[in-house]
Amino acid sequence: MEIKKIGIIGQGALGVMYGNYLKKRMGNENVFFIADEGRVNRYRSADMVCNGEACGFSYWSPAEAVTADLIIFAVKFMGMESALEIVKPFVGEHTLFLSVLNGISSEEMIEKAYGADHVLYACVQGMDAGKDGNEVTYKNMGYITIGNKDRSHDEKLKAVTELFDRTGLAYKVPDDILREQWNKLMLNTGVNQVTAVYGAPYSLIQKEGEARTMMIEAMREVLRVADTQDIDLTEADIDYWLELLATLNPEGHTSMCQDVLAGRPTEVDLFAGTMLKIAKKEGFSLPVNTFLYEKLKELEGASD
């Protein structure tokens, strides 16, 4: 199967970065944004700009739906339930789904709505995209890590990697995509949540101190939870992330910290929320993630 028509839901930092890249290579008629009627009207009246270029995107509401070969979810976690509903008229018998959301929950949500046979598992790494009003900027696009949860190399994986080869989009197919997703989730559970609670840039966790210790302890709790799911993460993975964090711009902010500073809801349910749910089922507690969860919910409440 050749992927010819791509619908993206979520015209944010990542959606615009991927949308503009793919649109330039496949044409405006083949790469379009999906949204509810209200958003579509809003989007059509104000062009999006990506790294200084006017994007001129196409937008389709459910009433104007065409069948997509691939639907890419690029909303934040809080928008996922409604996004699943909005894309319904764009889904055909052979439509495939890919989610670039952080965390390990969005694929299961798509599977529940549209069936596991159509869902690729993915996590995205190494990009520095940010959105301010109608402008998205990035220096690095990073790459998509993609695979099947059962590690198979089937027709749907072939169709999506063929699309990436055709358009030159950087990707990796790891041996075990679930481990990759958990590893990234471990990083986000540590650095995103701690920097968001402190409202501070990377410099805070690059030096020894209470915040850095808390971040490492939050990641260690993820190791414990991952073990119950037969995901083999180790202290060496934490060491890898500490080395990587040391290379980031000390003045930069995680996406969750940006959400808190802007008074927006956060993806805490994707990080501590997921960990606490599994730990409760398994019968143990996670003191650091409980603290972070409560603090972040308090911060969200304060900005309501």
Ligand SMILES: NC(=O)C1=CN([C@@H]2O[C@H](COP(=O)(O)OP(=O)(O)OC[C@H]3O[C@@H](n4cnc5c(N)ncnc54)[C@H](OP(=O)(O)O)[C@@H]3O)[C@@H](O)[C@H]2O)C=CC1
């Ligand atoms: N930014 C980054 O560098 C990285 C982000 N991620 C992850 O990628 C995901 C997306 O992040 P990011 O691009 O930064 O998010 P943004 O907040 O920049 O964008 C999300 C977009 O989704 C739109 N949206 C929300 N709900 C709906 C809906 N129901 N229907 C249609 N559109 C909707 C919003 O539109 P509107 O503005 O109109 O409300 C918003 O523009 C997150 O899970 C994040 O953690 C992962 C790695 C890096």
Ligand SMILES: CC(C)(CO)C(=O)C(=O)O
């Ligand atoms: C990896 C990291 C921390 C990059 O900033 C990220 O995924 C985020 O900010 O959400």
